[in-house]
Every structure is written in structure tokens, then in C-alpha cells.
Amino acid sequence: MDEKELIKKAQNGDRKALAELVRKYEQTIYNFSFKICRDKEKAEHAMQETFMSMIKNIGQFSGKSKLSTWLYTIVSNHCLMMARASKNKTFASLDDEDALIDEKNIAEWKITPQNIAENNELKNLLDKAIDKLPYDYRIVFLLRDVEGLSTAETGQIVKLSVPAVKSRLHRARAFLRNELNKMFLQ
Amino acid sequence: MKEEKVSCKEVMHHICDNLGEDLDSPKCRAIKEHLDNCENCQKYFDSVEKTIKFYQMYNVELKEEAHKRLLDYLGLE
Numbered sequence: 001m002d003e004k005e006l007i008k009k010a011q012n013g014d015r016k017a018l019a020e021l022v023r024k025y026e027q028t029i030y031n032f033s034f035k036i037c038r039d040k041e042k043a044e045h046a047m048q049e050t051f052m053s054m055i056k057n058i059g060q061f062s063g064k065s066k067l068s069t070w071l072y073t074i075v076s077n078h079c080l081m082m083a084r085a086s087k088n089k090t091f092a093s094l095d096d097e098d099a100l101i102d103e104k105n106i107a108e109w110k111i112t113p114q115n116i117a118e119n120n121e122l123k124n125l126l127d128k129a130i131d132k133l134p135y136d137y138r139i140v141f142l143l144r145d146v147e148g149l150s151t152a153e154t155g156q157i158v159k160l161s162v163p164a165v166k167s168r169l170h171r172a173r174a175f176l177r178n179e180l181n182k183m184f185l186q
Numbered sequence: 187m188k189e190e191k192v193s194c195k196e197v198m199h200h201i202c203d204n205l206g207e208d209l210d211s212p213k214c215r216a217i218k219e220h221l222d223n224c225e226n227c228q229k230y231f232d233s234v235e236k237t238i239k240f241y242q243m244y245n246v247e248l249k250e251e252a253h254k255r256l257l258d259y260l261g262l263e
């Protein structure tokens with residue numbers, strides 16, 4: 001059955017269709033949720049709330065955007081709310097764009113992206129680096145660069161114009177690159 | 187035609203892509219040319235690409251128990 005039909009059935013109260021939609025997107029949403037909050041328990045919680053919102057509001061889903069776009073929006077908002085609730089965190093400031101790039105003496109990275117699954121040390125560094133990145137930059141980076149959504153779709157989800165998405169993306173990339181660079185060269 | 191000069195810093199800020207400049211403008215052509223010939227900038231972009239790759243490859247899998255907890259929470263089977 002194609003997705004449109006499934007959505008229609010789900011909107012008419014078909015529980016099986018709802019379960020089917022959940023099954024189709026749970027892995028994507030859980031993984032994305034983890035990438036935002038970097039914590040498996042929080043990721044699971046945000047995923048649960050996301051699908052609960054989907055079930056409650058599926059009747060209002062117009063089909064103008066993709067269901068995945070809608071789910072990315074909901075899960076981003078849940079993660080953002082959870083982050084705001086735990087206020088004791090401090091993030092880096094990315095306001096000074098110029099300071100984000102030190103163009104002299106760029107080091108070559110010997111490390112190559114392989115077997116990350118088994119490399120817990122590297123995973124720790126990746127968690128540490130992104131943990132300092134404010135959520136509004138983090139979500140843009142994850143949607144556009146990591147999930148591979150288009151700039152326009154990313155803008156729709158975070159309610160920013162395309163140029164604003166590009167600017168945040170640029171800063172987020174430069175920031176993460178710098179953080180990892182510092183750690184790799186230590 | 188007038189030669190545009192760009193610095194490493196400008197190239198690293200990749201202004202064509204980020205400010206929506208016309209990719210065929212003299213500035214953007216100068217940036218591409220600089221990039222083709224500058225090891226410093228190439229190293230920079232290589233490390234940015236690796237940064238993105240690392241985050242793409244770092245994934246978690248939803249375990250069967252978590253799947254069950256989800257359906258349970260939602261009252262679905």
C-alpha cells in the first residue's frame with residue numbers, strides 16, 4: 001500500500017494503518033532524535049512523544065508536505081523543548097562568524113571515516129563537539145548535512161529562510177570542524 | 187577581464203555557496219581557481235567533509251524492546 005493510502009486510512013481511524021506508519025518511520029525518527037539529544041533515553045522519549053503527536057494530529061495533516069517533513073518538525077520541537085527544560089547547559093556562541101575560521105596553518109586530518117560503529121573513542125569526541133553547538137544550529141546541520149534534506153525543506157522545518165539556513169549551516173560546520181580539529185591535534 | 191583576488195579566509199567562508207552568489211560570477215570563479223591551487227584550503231575542506239561524514243556514519247539502532255515500548259505507549263499493536 002502506498003503512503004497516501006495509508007495516511008488516508010489512518011485519518012479514518014484505522015489502527016493498523018497507524019501502526020504501519022509508525023513502523024515505517026520509527027527507526028529514522030529515533031536515530032534523528034538521538035543525533036539531536038545525544039542520549040538514548042531522551043531520544044526514545046522524544047520519539048514516543050513524536051508518534052503520539054502524529055496519532056493525535058493526523059487528521060490535520062494536509063498532505064501538502066511529506067509525512068517525513070512533518071515528523072522531522074515534530075521531533076525537532078520535542079527535542080528543543082526537552083533541552084529548554086534542562087536549563088543548566090551552556091553552549092558556544094557562533095555570533096562572530098569571522099572568529100570561526102583561523103585560516104593559517106590548517107592541519108591535515110589523518111583520520112578517515114571508517115568503522116565508526118566500533119570506535120567508541122571517536123564517538124565520544126563527536127558527542128562532545130556537538131554538545132557545545134546550540135540547538136538552532138545543531139538541528140540545521142543535522143537536517144541538511146546529516147539527513148541530507150534540501151535547504152528548502154530544512155528551512156520549512158526550522159522556519160527559516162534559505163539564506164538563513166545556509167548561514168547557520170556554514171557556521172555549524174566551521175564550529176564542529178574546529179572542535180574536532182582541536183581534539184584530534186591534542 | 188579584471189583579475190579577482192581572494193584570500194584563503196574568503197575561500198573557506200565559501201561565499202558563493204553561502205551567500206547565494208551567482209556561481210559564475212568573477213568572484214566565484216576566482217574562488218574555484220584559488221581552491222584548485224591552494225593546499226591549505228583543500229586541507230580545510232577535506233576536514234569539513236570528514237566532519238560531516240563522521241556525523242553521518244554515527245547511527246543508533248532502535249532495539250526490539252524499544253519498538254515494543256513504543257507500540258505499547260501508543261496503544262497500537
Ligand SMILES: [Zn+2]
Pocket residue numbers: 193194195197220224225226227228
Ligand atoms: Zn587558500
